[in-house]
Amino acid sequence: MTADTIQPAVAPGEDASLLIVDDDKPFLTRLARAMEGRGFAVETAESVEEAVAKAKARPPAYAVVDMRLGDGNGLDVVAAIREKRADSRTVILTGYGNIATAVTAVKLGAIDYLSKPADADDVVAALTRTGSEPIAPPENPMSADRVRWEHIQRVYEMCDRNVSETARRLNMHRRTLQRILAKRAPR
Structure with a gap:
């Protein structure tokens, strides 16, 4: 898919602020660039401390947060965002996916939980999915x-x-x- 065929993920005039939190710098940079190309106003953070500070200063409409960060747990960022902006749509990304942390993330206000590597299309779909849209069954169910x-x-x-x-x-x-x-x- 080329850059000129990518449809904007948010409607014109809608708050498109997006905070991406990940301590993997190359992944963070690639995802930020891809999300900007889809119409989001992206801010990035590489630590819990930095992300919480940004969330408190300017709570984003959308957030993509890595579960395990160098200085703590991404769930702290989810809670900080939710505290400042209840309507924020947050997706958790992790390379260490498990049901217990997914449940905790949802209880703290995350709307979805994606395993790494997730591409920009997966992230956009998770951020913009409405409650009435069915989630497709997995291609490869758990062993x-x-x-x-x-x-x-x-x-x-x-x-x-x-x-x-x-x-x-x-x-x-x-x-x-x-x-x-x-x-x-x-x-």
Whole structure:
């Protein structure tokens, strides 16, 4: 798709302010450029501290926030945006997707949760989707290993990220759980 065939994502006159928060500088730069090409007025931040300051100074109409940042959790940014602007539409991006953090993100006000790598079209679709539009079923549903991993992550989050308590509730050895938690999510 060329730049002249990209349709603006927001209507003329509509607040198109967008805050993108990610500590991966090349990804941040590419996404910011792509979103500007789709009609958004983009501001970027590379840390929780910087993003919260920008959100408090000028709360954006839209936000794309990475879950794990160098200085903390992207959910803190979502909460700060929501506190200043309840109608803001925020999407969480992460390379470490799991159901528990997705639920937490939605409870804090995020409207969607996308796994990296997400392209600009996916982000625009998530930001501009209305509640009445159905979400297409996944092309590749989760494997059994992934479902198990998601369950472990959910229990881990419910236990306030306490490894010993999570292991006890899952009836599993603590070291086994630690090894599982240290690995990336299965596909």
